[in-house]
Amino acid sequence: MSAFVEAAPPLLNASRFRAAHEADWARLDVLLRRIEKRSVRALSEDDLLALPLLYRTTLSSLSVARETSLDRAVVDYLEQLCARAYFQLYGVSGSAWRDVRHFFTHGWPAAVASLWRETVVMAVLTVLGAIAAYWLVRSDPSWYYGIIPEALAGGRDPTASPEALRATLYKTQSDGLGTFAGFLFNHNAQIAIFAFALGFAFVVPTALLILYNGLMLGAMIAVFASKGLGPNFLAWLAIHGTTEMFAIIVSGAAGMRIGTAIAFPGGQSRMAALVQAGRTAAVAVAGVVLMLAVAAILEGIGRQVVTRDASRAAIGLAMLAVWLVYYYGIGRRHAARASQ
Amino acid sequence: MRRALRNSPRQDGPATLRRGFVTPEGVDLQLELGGAGTRASAFLIDVVLMLCVLVAASLGLFAFAVAARAELAGILWLIGAFCLRNGWFVLFETSGRGATPGKRLMGLRVIARDGARLTGGAVLARNAMREIEVFLPLSFLGAQAAMGTADAFLTIFALLWTGIFLFFPLFNRDRLRIGDLVAGTWVVQTGAHALAADLAMVDDRPRRAFPEAALRLYGEFELQALEDVIRGRDGLARTAVAATIRRKAGLPDDGDDDGFLTDYYAALCARLESGMLVGRRQTDKYGAAR
Numbered sequence: 001m002s003a004f005v006e007a008a009p010p011l012l013n014a015s016r017f018r019a020a021h022e023a024d025w026a027r028l029d030v031l032l033r034r035i036e037k038r039s040v041r042a043l044s045e046d047d048l049l050a051l052p053l054l055y056r057t058t059l060s061s062l063s064v065a066r067e068t069s070l071d072r073a074v075v076d077y078l079e080q081l082c083a084r085a086y087f088q089l090y091g092v093s094g095s096a097w098r099d100v101r102h103f104f105t106h107g108w109p110a111a112v113a114s115l116w117r118e119t120v121v122m123a124v125l126t127v128l129g130a131i132a133a134y135w136l137v138r139s140d141p142s143w144y145y146g147i148i149p150e151a152l153a154g155g156r157d158p159t160a161s162p163e164a165l166r167a168t169l170y171k172t173q174s175d176g177l178g179t180f181a182g183f184l185f186n187h188n189a190q191i192a193i194f195a196f197a198l199g200f201a202f203v204v205p206t207a208l209l210i211l212y213n214g215l216m217l218g219a220m221i222a223v224f225a226s227k228g229l230g231p232n233f234l235a236w237l238a239i240h241g242t243t244e245m246f247a248i249i250v251s252g253a254a255g256m257r258i259g260t261a262i263a264f265p266g267g268q269s270r271m272a273a274l275v276q277a278g279r280t281a282a283v284a285v286a287g288v289v290l291m292l293a294v295a296a297i298l299e300g301i302g303r304q305v306v307t308r309d310a311s312r313a314a315i316g317l318a319m320l321a322v323w324l325v326y327y328y329g330i331g332r333r334h335a336a337r338a339s340q
Numbered sequence: 341m342r343r344a345l346r347n348s349p350r351q352d353g354p355a356t357l358r359r360g361f362v363t364p365e366g367v368d369l370q371l372e373l374g375g376a377g378t379r380a381s382a383f384l385i386d387v388v389l390m391l392c393v394l395v396a397a398s399l400g401l402f403a404f405a406v407a408a409r410a411e412l413a414g415i416l417w418l419i420g421a422f423c424l425r426n427g428w429f430v431l432f433e434t435s436g437r438g439a440t441p442g443k444r445l446m447g448l449r450v451i452a453r454d455g456a457r458l459t460g461g462a463v464l465a466r467n468a469m470r471e472i473e474v475f476l477p478l479s480f481l482g483a484q485a486a487m488g489t490a491d492a493f494l495t496i497f498a499l500l501w502t503g504i505f506l507f508f509p510l511f512n513r514d515r516l517r518i519g520d521l522v523a524g525t526w527v528v529q530t531g532a533h534a535l536a537a538d539l540a541m542v543d544d545r546p547r548r549a550f551p552e553a554a555l556r557l558y559g560e561f562e563l564q565a566l567e568d569v570i571r572g573r574d575g576l577a578r579t580a581v582a583a584t585i586r587r588k589a590g591l592p593d594d595g596d597d598d599g600f601l602t603d604y605y606a607a608l609c610a611r612l613e614s615g616m617l618v619g620r621r622q623t624d625k626y627g628a629a630r
Contacts, residue, residue, distance in 0.1 A: 012540045012606070013613050025535065033532065039436055059367050068616065070609050072564050073536035073571075083361075083369050084530060090364070091451055091458055092436045099434075099460055107461070178411055182418035189422060190471075197471035200505075200518060258522055275453075275524030282465035282523070289426075 014071035021061050025081060028054040032084050040088070055085040103283070108290075109331025110338060111283040116328070118253035118260075122210050126249060129214020130221065137222035147219040156220070162227040169229070169236045170307050181300020188244065188292045192251035196285045199255020202263055206255035213248055235309035238316030240299035246323055247291035254281035254288070291323070359514070359526070361455065374448045374527040376509050379517075385442030390428055394421070429467040434460055447531045453524050466519035473518055477502040539570060540606040548603040554589035555611045559622035563612060566605050570598075 031051055034042050043051070062078040069075065093099055112119075136143040141158035148157075156168055191209075198205040217237075224233035261277035262270060298319070306312055357373040374382075397420055405413035432440040438449045438458055450466070452458045480498045509515045520526065558566075569581050582597040585604060594600065612622060621627075 012610055013617070014609070015538050015540055018535075018538055022535070029532070029534075036437070036532070056365065059363065059365055063367055068613075070560060070563055070612055070616070071538065071540070072567055073538070077533070077535040079370055080531060080533060082363075082367070083371060083528075084532060086363055086369060087438065087449060087451065087530070088436070090455070091438060093434070093457055093459070096434075103460065111461075179414040179418070182415040186418045186422045190425075193426065193468050194471050194475075197469050197476075200469065200472060200522065271521070271524075274522055278465040278522035279459065279461035279524070282468055283461045285468055286460075286464050 012071075014065075014069040014074060017061075017065065017069060018071075018074060021057070024054055024057050025061065025078070028058050028085060029081060032081070032088060035088050036084070040092075051085075052089060055082070055089055058082055058085065103286070105330075106334045107283050108287040109327050110334035111280050111331075112250055112287055112327045113331035114280055114335040115250065115253040115257055115284055116332075118256040119249060121256065122207075122249045122252040125207060125210050125252075126214035126217070126245065129211045130218035133215040133218030134222045134225075135218075137219045138226065141223075141226075144219050144223060147215050152216075156223060158223055158226065160223075160227075162229065165224060165227055165229055166232070169232055177300050177304055181296045184299055185293050185296035188248070188296070189289045192248060192288045192292060193285060195248070195251045196255045196258075196281065196288075199252075199257070199259040199281075200262070201259070203256045203259030206252050206259065210249065210252040213245075217245075232309055235312040235316075236303070239303050239306065239312040240295045240316070242316045242320035243291055243298060243323065244295035246320065247288045247295060250291070251285055251288045254284045257281045294319075357515070357529075363455065371451075371526070372529040373515055374446070374529050376515050378446050378448060378529070379509070379515065379527055382440070382442040382446040382448055385445055386428065386440050389441055390424060394424060397424075426467070429470070430463050433458070433463045433467070443527070447529055448527050449530045450525050450527055453526050458525070462523040462525055464523075466517075466523035466525050469517070469519035469522055472502070473505045473508070477506050536571065539567060539602060540609055547606070548600065550589070550591075550604065550607045554585075554591060554604075555608055557585075557588055557625060558608060559624040559627050560612060561624035563605070563608055566601065566608070570601050570605060 027050070031043060031047055031054070040048070058078060059082050062075070062082050065071075065074050065078055133143070133147055137147070137158070144158050154168070156165060195206050195209050198209065220237075221230065221233060224230055257277045258274065258281055261273040265273035268276070298315070302315065303312065306315065357375060358370055359373060361369045361371045363369060398417065401413040401417050401420075429440055432443075433450050437444060438451065443449065450458060450463070452462060477499065480495060480502055483495070505518055508521075509517045514520075514526065516526075566581065569577050572578075578597050578601060582600050583593075585591075586593055586600075615622060
């Protein structure tokens with residue numbers, strides 16, 4: 001039989017626990033709401049100092065509540081409170097400016113330098129493609145139409161006269177330069193990101209993309225060389241091509257890194273190897289996008305302004321030297337230090 | 341890959357989206373992962389927002405092109421379109437909130453699976469992978485629309501191949517998309533909610549006393565189910581539960597279901613708690629019967 005008793009309600013451990021700590025939890029909740037609404041800068045100095053202490057108090061409350069309390073509302077509440085505090089304390093990077101500076105001084109060059117093996121493979125693929133296409137087109141010009149799509153050729157095909165080809169190299173146009181550079185950047189950068197992402201499919205599509213890039217290069221060289229314009233074409237290409245080709249090769253190398261990490265994880269678990277490869281390679285790809293921006297400026301504006309072969313080649317080689325020093329001079333040291 | 345997925349902490353019973361996540365202090369936070377539907381909705385919201393920004397910026401630049409300099413407007417549009425497509429997710433996710441506007445609306449957040457800081461490299465990696473997850477299938481669909489049924493067989497093959505990337509989250513327990521896999525990230529549900537009132541401490545009104553036999557019927561599982569019923573809004577369920585408890589414990593019906601349930605909850609909670617403190621836990625009613 002149930003009977004009414006006038007006695008005080010049973011004072012539960014859970015209720016006493018709530019009464020003792022609720023003020024701390026509520027304060028942490030208020031601080032977190034303020035950070036989530038605006039940012040950490042919305043907190044006063046006192047609040048900022050209190051935040052880690054409140055977090056630890058609440059975390060220990062959660063441990064105690066799980067072991068001693070049957071009040072699930074408290075456990076649920078503390079779980080979400082601790083998770084939110086954890087994200088704010090451990091999950092967020094400190095200063096955006098420091099991150100950006102670190103990217104330029106350490107992250108970017110070190111990431112590219114650590115991809116050197118893959119970069120060599122992709123460079124070899126490009127050169128092989130170029131040699132193969134050059135040989136094919138020189139022995140039978142009809143191969144050209146199988147390699148270069150008509151829209152891209154723009155009249156630069158084996159039937160064009162030497163004068164027409166020479167005009168494509170030295171003709172300068174004054175308007176639309178900037179738009180052209182913008183278009184080149186948009187197109188090339190998207191392709192570079194694509195080549196990286198395709199590496200996930202065991203590198204095969206990435207390698208094909210890089211090989212095709214080499215084939216196009218070789219076919220173009222063959223057309224110009226057959227009309228005696230080989231060196232002129234190379235100078236025309238070099239001013240931006242050293243930067244652009246290098247960038248595309250690095251993006252292929254980044255894709256190759258994630259693909260090989262899945263296929264051959266080595267001593268690590270497959271997931272751990274993939275994550276390590278993916279994070280490094282993605283930083284390299286961010287660098288590739290910046291390289292392509294430089295290349296687009298060189299191609300869209302520099303090449304139209306500079307028309308002498310010697311200066312074009314000199315600028316191209318200078319850019320290549322800058323990239324090599326940046327990656328394999330500065331970057332390699334950081335990469336070596338990071339791996340120690 | 342399969343083996344590593346299986347290594348993540350596993351719950352007993354049906355597959356849930358709760359995952360163990362141990363902080364440096366050694367406490368398991370038991371995070372809840374975002375479900376496939378929630379994440380798809382968040383992505384769609386982001387796409388719609390991006391389209392709105394694109395349309396608004398295009399109109400603005402068009403007005404600028406007509407009024408002043410067409411070339412500059414063209415350059416800005418080309419660079420802006422690239423930054424919007426690739427930068428939207430990256431910028432919002434590297435910010436302190438760890439979420440795009442769509443994710444924020446759905447209460448989601450990106451975190452690193454190893455518990456460390458979410459680095460720029462991880463955010464870049466997970467979003468660069470959208471290229472093969474979303475844009476690759478779309479481009480094949482676009483090619484199909486442009487060419488008609490010229491090479492239907494090839495298109496079907498291409499769609500199947502890219503479908504693996506697109507629907508990857510449905511094929512693993514952690515709902516990881518390829519970007520999450522490569523970047524080592526998780527998308528978790530984070531909702532701020534207030535502390536619910538203490539059921540055992542309602543007021544100073546007189547309470548029912550229950551015989552020991554009536555309290556010995558149930559364990560912790562039933563106590564928490566009872567908590568849900570009391571907090572829920574379903575009056576019919578409360579009546580049914582109150583009737584069941586009375587029948588099992590052999591108590592008379594006093595006509596006040598809500599008061600009865602609250603008092604029974606407090607009394608049961610007190611009994612189970614005192615047992616727990618001396619090391620006698622009763623997890624459910626079967627444990628109680630033994």
